[in-house]
Amino acid sequence: MHDKQFMRETAVEAAHAFRAGRLGRRSFLAICGLAGVTLPSVLAGRAEAAAGEIILWNWGGQSEECHGSAIGVPFTAETGMPLRFDTSGPLQGKIKEMVDSGNVTADVCDGDLFDAVALGASGHLEPIDYSVVSKEKTLPEYALEFGVSIILYGYAFMYDTEAWGENPPRDWADFFDLEKFPGQRSLYKWANGALEAALMADGVAPEALYPLDIDRALTRITAIRDNTIYWGSGSEAHDMIVNGEVSMGMVWQNRGRAIEERTNGRYRMVMNQAIAMPGAYIVPKGNPGGREAVMKFIAVSQSVEAQLGLFSCLGMTPTNPEAIARITPGDAPWAITSAENRPRIVLNDPVWWGQNGDAAVNAFLEAIS
Amino acid sequence: MAALTLRTSGWLLVLPLLGLVVVMFAGPLFNIFWLSFTDPGPGLSNYTALAERESLRRLLWVTLRICALTTLFSVVLGYCIAYAMTHAGEGARQKMLLLLLISFWISVLVRTFAWIMILGRNGLLNNGLMSAGLISAPLPFVRNELGVLIGMVHYMIPYAVLPLLGAMRAIDGRVMAASRNLGASPAQTFWRIWLPLTKPGVIAASLLVFILSLGFYVTPAILGGGKVLMVAEYISVQVLITLKWGTAAMLAVLILVSVLALLALMSRFMKLSAALGGRA
Incomplete structure (x- = not known):
């Protein structure tokens, strides 16, 4: 060896x-x-x-294995280039630091589309080459100048059927209603999804969410603050629910299926008013593998097979309409943009978050701490 | 003349290492300092924000309060443990030291999650109390400031015990005997002889615990349930998520300067190397 x-x-x-x-x-x-x-x-x-080789900067854990089998294998077969991983998590600050330092060691980041808006504007990213990458193989809203969405994750909430079996909560208004549903709640710590959820609970129509009214959302969030705990990682969110710390808890939508299946359906996910988040591939400026190779890599990750592979491995929903159409009826309830879910979910606006995320996160932290 | 040559050659020997320290440590540190005055624009705006933004002051106040309470509880509990260890027999002392070191070596993450299992809403303690009929609803031990304090005090006790133990072991027992011989009661001997003699140890332990507490990140983030925001976590968010590097650098400089001031204070009472015990 x-x-x-x-x-x-x-x-x-x-x-x-x-x-x-x-x-x-x-x-x-x-x-x-x-x-x-x-x-x-x-x-x-x-x-x-x-x-040449392509280095994908992702979040480690299962994602390394999943990206390797779903995208790495077909990519290497097509180009002869190996796919390698940096699993330290491409947070915005780390990407900025890497590009500013002039020592760029990753070719493509498994980031958020709002990162593409924020870091693209500050000159830290390579623009996507749409002669190689296809705009048709993603959602029309999610093919941006500096990033393209490959998969969707999202925010939804789960509830304990033993607490609310007969009269289950149906939407964010129920989640924020402590009179009708007394008990503990959990929300994501860095504002994403929580602000949208609070506004929908406050009666804002899903199509009128953006630009987000931060103050209005925070009023709603601080009203249940004493009964809310906040999580920063997917496993923490999972633990809070299955350990009985909360009777309704926000989760990353793609993890909901595993929680539901592993607990034999004791905890159920509410897909109504779930917020779909565009995960995106973004390229740090001056990536070592070169523009041509990395664009080829992104194009491979748009293929139907790669996207269905990621869906079965990580539970993240494809953005390629052709891949969405190929999802089986049994899997459709878990795909955030499947035909049955599409009318009841909301698409996150990465442009608003890219431009206002810093202020929103700090205002949120101020309100909950 | 010969001594001078020796001194010069000594400096030459450490010069490469010194260069490394300057490049690898002082350089980045200066960079942080520089950032706090230049990002997003040149000037003192990051520092004046302290006066303008109530949230920053609250952040510092919460950090200060939690660190002070952690120090108080850790040193009082640590004093009791060190006192017991000093007066125990040799065999018992070795066993106590081993137990102390085991808790010292367990990772902070493991301890934090262990506290959730024990003190959480469905944890051992709440379940026990409820099945014994003592309470009807779970008590909120964790996911709040109390939880942060429990986790931090538990982590910090060994740091308090070790310098205290050193100070107590150095005391000549005959002094106590003399005090009793001269007619002082046990309480008088403790308050007027023992405690003043261990004062340098108390001060060293307090400063050590306080300084280490300032940088706590994992414990407040998890046991605080997201509602107890301390300065280390806030700095990390400003660097990684909101890209407010100037704010982060300003807070880092502020903490660094406070720690240096505390260390200067500490050096007046004792040898720093002894207090830090090779691990800081």
Whole structure:
């Protein structure tokens, strides 16, 4: 195994040297032979391309395995380039720091579309090349200049059927109503989704949510603050519900199915008024793998198979309309934009969040702490 | 003349290391300092925000209050433990020290989640009290400021005990015997002889616990249920999520300066290296 790794590295080193002109073609081919790079791939120029690789910056855990099998395998088959991972989580501040420092080590970030709006405006991102990436393979709202949505996650809430089995809560108005449904609640800590939920509970029509009225939302949120706890990670949200700390809790929509199935349906997710969030691929300015390769990677991740793979692996809903159409009836209730869910959910506006997210998060923190 | 040469060559030997420290440590630190005056624009705006924004003052006040209470409880409890350890037999002392060190070595994340299991709404304690019929609804021990305090005090007790133990062990027992011999009661001996002799240890333990508490992140974030915001978590949000690097840098400088001031104060009472015990 170590030998294989060593040989691979040797070949990659040699390819770099060859490209930089430090190594003759003959020696390069000899090293490739030594390293066991097959002749057809050399002829097709793939060993030369092996100098390139794409590094996907994601959140680790299951996502590494899922991105590898759903996107990495077809991408490598098509281009010969390996997909590697940096699993430290591409938060906005980290992307900005990486680009500002001039030492860019990731090619593509598994981020949010609002990151694309915020960091695109400040000059930290490469624009998406829509001659390679397709605007038709995502939702029309979610093909932006500096980022394209590949999958959707979202915010929904779950309730305990043992507490509310006979008269279950149906929407955010019920979630925020402590008289009709006394008990504890949980919300996401960094404002996303919680502001939209509070406004819908306050009677704002789903199509009239944006621009968000932050003050109005916070009034609603502080009204139930004494009965609310706040989570920062998906597993924390999960624990709060199954440990009985709350009788209704907000979750990341794509995780709801696992909670429901693992507890034999004791905890149920309410998809009505769920907020769909566009997860997006964004490219830090000056990515090491080059523009051409990374755009190719994004195009592969738009394919129907890749998107269905991510849906079955991570529960995140495809954005490619063709992939959505291929979701089976059994899976449809869990896909946030399936035909049955689409009329009752809300699409997040990444432009508003990209421009106002900083103020919204700080106002939210101020109100809950 | 020869001594001078030795001194010069000594400096030459540590010069590479010194260079490394300047580049790797002082450089980034200066960068933080610089950011606090230049981001988003040059000037003192990040610092004047302290006067203008009530939320920032509240953040600092909450941090200060929690750190002060943590220090108080940790040092009082730690004093009792150190006192017991000092007066226990050799075998018992070794066992107590082992228990203390085990709790010292357990990761903060594990301890935090353990507290949730024990003190949560469906935790051991609430379930026990409810099935014993002592309470009818779960008591809110965690996901609030009380929870943060419990978690932090538990984490900090070993940091308080170790310097106190050092101070108490150094006291000559014959002084107490002399005090009793001269007719002082046990209480008088404690208050007028023992306590004043351990004062440097108390001060060292208090400063150590207070300074370490200022940087707490995980415990308040989880045991506070999102409602107890301390400065370390706020800085992280400003750096990673809202990109208000100037605000984050200003708060970091503020904490750094306060810690340095406290350390200067501490150095007046004792050797710093002894108090920090190789782990800070």
